[in-house]
Amino acid sequence: MSTTLLPTIDEVWSWLAEVPDPEIPVVSVTELGIVRDVRYEHETLVVAVTPTYSGCPATAVIDLMIEDKLREKGVADMRLERRLSPPWTTDWVTKAAREKLKAFGIAPPIDGTASDGMSAKAARLSGQNSLSVACPRCGSVQTERISQFGSTPCKAAWRCKDCLEPFDYFKCI
């Protein structure tokens, strides 16, 4: 039976874990939580990917990188599916990825606030420091927001008032 030659779903997930985000290469697409499903339809491998931001230019590059990785592993029969629902949230960014982001100089998203629209909104409206975004460089929470919009759609621009370094904050959505 030819199906016995197909890689297992677990194998495919482990290969996808090797695909880095093109803009933040220290984290993988699986750690970002944008791979939503891996399954077979007969012998076709189907990978469902959700976009981070709807206009993020990295989306097309990510699709290409996933396809490249799977072809490199010998998968010939595959289809990528774009899944919108439920919409991506920073709550899906794994714990390990948050540590990697911090080491890379990007303050990770504050846990849990994204899925709760009200508390995220309250945090935003009540002022910058209530979010306690820690400086990824020196760890100080004496930080301030420069702009809600940063170098990529998923990041905001912040600054540390202690070490004076500007840094990116992976904002909650």
Added chain:
Amino acid sequence: MPDVETTVDVAANDPIMTDAALRPAFFEWLCRLGDNALILGHRTSEWCGHGPVLEEDIALANTALDLIGHTQMWLGLAGELEGEGRDADTLAYLRDAMKFRNILLVELPKGDMAVTMMREFLFDAYHHLLLTWLSSNSSSPRVAEIAAKAVKEVSYHLDRASDIVVRLGDGTAESHRRMQDALELLWPYTGEMFKADEVDERLSDAGVAPDLAQLRGAWETKVRDILEEATLTMPDPAGYAHLGGKQGRHTEHLGFILAEMQFLQRAYPGASW
């Protein structure tokens, strides 16, 4: 591009997508959503590299990018619904001005930062309410999932626009004057957001879209609160309204946008990279 297909499981269960009687109105309505995002996105992108300070330049470029992303989803769905092989790019690049369904507000020239940010605020306040309604109430799962995605981004747009309206309105005498001027210039174009025609009524009757008149109250409350904080004077909500964009009767400004936006596809049909 690899072959990326839209998820079909939701579509298969979307009774609105297969309602043939509703299709012409549904297509028109999706084009309105897509064209509002496309034309405002294009106008906003005109600031790229020209912003007054780096942070604002970046914020405007990011906002424009989100709007272009929304365009791809709405016009993509419109093309899929129509079933004649037109995708989002075809609809964006190969329709003439009279086929565009955006409201007049979004096609007006970008003006100064006061006009740009006041327009964004007036539109975002409406956009946020509309998307919120669609994401939780629309009878079309396909519409709801796009709205749920877009509203997260638009909440950031609205926060920023509100903040800037307050800062510039309650700023210097010069910034206050410019913001008040911008408000009076743009105000007569806001009525079109809430003026329902047959298309809006059909979609509302089918439970796909909200009754626009009902959104108006919440919009006025939000706008009044922010303008008050900004020390700006809100014009008469019952005043004159410029209409026609939703039906394809545009100002002369739209043609110039399309000339720029569509040039490449018109000069080199089918060009791709």
